[in-house]
Amino acid sequence: DTEVTQTPKHLVMGMTNKKSLKCEQHMGHRAMYWYKQKAKKPPELMFVYSYEKLSINESVPSRFSPECPNSSLLNLHLHALQPEDSALYLCASSQLDLGFSYNEQFFGPGTRLTVL
Amino acid sequence: SQQGEEDPQALSIQEGENATMNCSYKTSINNLQWYRQNSGRGLVHLILIRSNEREKHSGRLRVTLDTSKKSSSLLITASRAADTASYFCATVNRGAAGNKLTFGGGTRVLVKP
Numbered sequence: 001d002t003e004v005t006q007t008p009k010h011l012v013m014g015m016t017n018k019k020s021l022k023c024e025q026h027m028g029h030r031a032m033y034w035y036k037q038k039a040k041k042p043p044e045l046m047f048v049y050s051y052e053k054l055s056i057n058e059s060v061p062s063r064f065s066p067e068c069p070n071s072s073l074l075n076l077h078l079h080a081l082q083p084e085d086s087a088l089y090l091c092a093s094s095q096l097d098l099g100f101s102y103n104e105q106f107f108g109p110g111t112r113l114t115v116l
Numbered sequence: 117s118q119q120g121e122e123d124p125q126a127l128s129i130q131e132g133e134n135a136t137m138n139c140s141y142k143t144s145i146n147n148l149q150w151y152r153q154n155s156g157r158g159l160v161h162l163i164l165i166r167s168n169e170r171e172k173h174s175g176r177l178r179v180t181l182d183t184s185k186k187s188s189s190l191l192i193t194a195s196r197a198a199d200t201a202s203y204f205c206a207t208v209n210r211g212a213a214g215n216k217l218t219f220g221g222g223t224r225v226l227v228k229p
Binding site for chain 1: 156157158159161164204216218219220221222224
């Protein structure tokens with residue numbers, strides 16, 4: 001199974017709502033990522049988890065809260081978002097060896113988020 | 117922040133023609149990767165070239181890397197309508213913490229049947 005799955009595919013939420021995005025992979029990858037992508041722009045890294053521990057936080061506002069419950073799952077909890085947070089949220093995973101070898105990343109199809 | 121720029125930003129060609137796009141970057145890299153993204157979908161990894169490699173092939177794809185000029189090119193030969201997509205280069209910077217990819221701005225390719 002070389003697939004990264006993301007749910008939901010689409011999400012519309014108000015600024016006072018709390019919602020979560022979910023990501024799952026069964027490739028045995030020990031690095032997982034969240035990216036944010038605005039229309040016609042490249043993906044921007046938000047968070048990296050390595051061996052289920054947060055290793056990179058790209059100064060993301062605290063209204064985005066990542067969680068890695070186990071090596072296959074990655075969540076992104078959303079609270080009090082702003083309309084400018086509307087974007088495609090992409091999850092990715094990759095192999096990760098002890099030397100942090102830089103391998104290809106496998107992306108999910110994304111969650112299209114609209115904040116009203 | 118973006119590592120560099122891609123050129124051109126958009127490209128329109130006829131089916132069967134070759135498509136070439138370029139990527140420039142600013143800092144020393146460990147490797148450079150190319151990804152394809154169909155409209156509104158996830159990215160698909162195409163090819164990875166390491167800093168000590170100069171050229172790599174995969175099917176109809178040819179990638180070159182010139183570390184002295186901090187640039188890379190992606191050539192798609194005999195293009196097909198299904199190659200219509202956005203193409204992004206992404207670098208892993210030498211000495212960067214963790215497994216961090218930094219993407220270029222992307223080239224939008226339209227292959228007309």
